[in-house]
Amino acid sequence: MSDHQLRVSKIRNGTVIDHVTGGQALNVLAILGIDGSAGESVSVGVNVPSDRLGRKDIVKVEERELSQSEVDVLSLIAPEATINIIREYEVAEKLRVERPDLVTGVLSCPNHNCITNANEPVESKFEVVDDGVRCTYCGTIIRKRIAEHLDAS
Amino acid sequence: MRQDHLISAHQLTREDVEAVLDRASEIAADPAAFRTRRAGEVLALCFFEPSTRTKMSFDTAMKRLGGDTVDMGTVESSSITKGETLADTVRVIEGYADAIVLRHPSEGAAKMAAEFVDVPLVNAGDGAGQHPTQTLLDLFTIRENHGLDDITIGVMGDLKYGRTVHSLAHALTNFDARQHFVSPESLRLPRSVRYDLHEAGAQVREHTDLEEILPELDVLYVTRIQRERFPDENEYRAVAGQYRIDAETLEAASDELTVMHPLPRVDEIAPEVDETAHARYFEQAHNGIPVRMALLDTLL
Ligand SMILES: [Zn+2]
Numbered sequence: 058m059s060d061h062q063l064r065v066s067k068i069r070n071g072t073v074i075d076h077v078t079g080g081q082a083l084n085v086l087a088i089l090g091i092d093g094s095a096g097e098s099v100s101v102g103v104n105v106p107s108d109r110l111g112r113k114d115i116v117k118v119e120e121r122e123l124s125q126s127e128v129d130v131l132s133l134i135a136p137e138a139t140i141n142i143i144r145e146y147e148v149a150e151k152l153r154v155e156r157p158d159l160v161t162g163v164l165s166c167p168n169h170n171c172i173t174n175a176n177e178p179v180e181s182k183f184e185v186v187d188d189g190v191r192c193t194y195c196g197t198i199i200r201k202r203i204a205e206h207l208d209a210s
Numbered sequence: 211m212r213q214d215h216l217i218s219a220h221q222l223t224r225e226d227v228e229a230v231l232d233r234a235s236e237i238a239a240d241p242a243a244f245r246t247r248r249a250g251e252v253l254a255l256c257f258f259e260p261s262t263r264t265k266m267s268f269d270t271a272m273k274r275l276g277g278d279t280v281d282m283g284t285v286e287s288s289s290i291t292k293g294e295t296l297a298d299t300v301r302v303i304e305g306y307a308d309a310i311v312l313r314h315p316s317e318g319a320a321k322m323a324a325e326f327v328d329v330p331l332v333n334a335g336d337g338a339g340q341h342p343t344q345t346l347l348d349l350f351t352i353r354e355n356h357g358l359d360d361i362t363i364g365v366m367g368d369l370k371y372g373r374t375v376h377s378l379a380h381a382l383t384n385f386d387a388r389q390h391f392v393s394p395e396s397l398r399l400p401r402s403v404r405y406d407l408h409e410a411g412a413q414v415r416e417h418t419d420l421e422e423i424l425p426e427l428d429v430l431y432v433t434r435i436q437r438e439r440f441p442d443e444n445e446y447r448a449v450a451g452q453y454r455i456d457a458e459t460l461e462a463a464s465d466e467l468t469v470m471h472p473l474p475r476v477d478e479i480a481p482e483v484d485e486t487a488h489a490r491y492f493e494q495a496h497n498g499i500p501v502r503m504a505l506l507d508t509l510l
Contacts, residue, residue, distance in 0.1 A: 170323075172319045176293075177295050177296055194319040194322060196339070196406075
């Protein structure tokens with residue numbers, strides 16, 4: 058599938074996440090908690106040729122508009138992503154991915170002895186640091202393959 | 211202190227540390243003046259894992275301020291075994307007491323618990339995480355002997371798992387302290403701690419040999435290397451033996467060197483060292499009382 062073909066398969070209302078780091082599209086869906094169970098229509102392009110990135114992924118979600126905080130979380134795995142909110146086939150809004158200071162409830166702490174992994178009424182909370190994210194409860198730092206720590210629930 | 215809780219040595223500014231240590235000095239100089247200071251107030255001791263010494267120390271500190279304590283007892287004997295969350299437990303106990311001391315086997319437990327209560331909460335150890343009152347009493351001991359600026363400190367032993375070491379190292383970044391870390395390769399400081407120290411602008415050097423830096427040290431802080439960190443007995447003996455000090459080791463040290471240890475020790479400091487002017491570890495343990503009194507008095 059070429060970039061051109063993907064561009065022409067327009068959606069009516071929803072969100073287009075473009076310029077996702079090649080191979081990360083499914084992780085983008087995981088971060089956003091999109092698994093199709095809500096009945097939303099999702100199209101995914103993986104390793105599409107791109108002038109800017111060489112290879113990129115594209116995700117289109119119909120009937121769902123992402124919030125800025127959802128978009129910010131994407132920065133952890135797809136820092137180059139661009140987000141277009143589509144209404145009636147037109148780009149109604151462009152959102153920029155910005156690195157958030159804190160990521161709450163999205164990742165699970167790799168430290169099994171961390172209180173956030175116990176049966177307590179607390180969400181995981183990670184501070185975004187220079188080269189990764191850091192659990193605000195136990196201090197564990199995740200540097201690589203952040204997507205592997207996406208909260209499974 | 212600006213905060214209501216003491217969760218981690220990381221939260222302590224230089225001013226916080228100095229405020230607590232100044233009050234601890236006042237208390238140490240004239241304990242009688244503080245005898246009724248917290249009369250009628252109650253401290254809850256919530257120890258989810260055994261640590262008799264730390265618990266006794268908080269218990270004594272509160273009683274010497276004229277206050278009282280209630281003890282949750284052991285986990286086995288309490289209702290916690292019935293699957294109650296820590297969040298619920300501390301919310302119940304805050305109704306009984308004016309402050310809570312918490313020891314828990316999970317990292318981050320105290321931080322989380324503090325989010326659920328309004329009374330001051332003191333972390334008395336969370337798994338391999340933080341133990342900030344140990345840090346305060348360590349700082350107090352160093353200050354009494356050398357001051358906290360323009361000092362050179364060596365920390366030796368298990369630097370990977372030793373939480374007292376991590377807290378102390380971080381707290382010392384508030385001061386003009388040169389820090390040396392001496393350990394076997396396999397028990398070096400964890401990356402997250404090195405990252406922190408680096409971020410805080412600390413002057414940190416790592417070594418595998420004490421000899422090369424011993425003569426320049428003002429303080430040598432020794433920690434125990436535990437048997438369970440090694441796959442077999444022989445390897446443990448070989449490694450542990452290199453990080454043991456005796457009177458002969460200390461011949462190369464400055465006369466002013468202070469030797470500290472969080473105790474209990476096993477054999478990493480030979481008993482003959484106790485008789486030297488370097489030994490300060492019992493004094494260090496005793497300092498836990500005025501320091502915890504000062505902390506409770508500050509938070510309550
Ligand atoms: Zn954690």
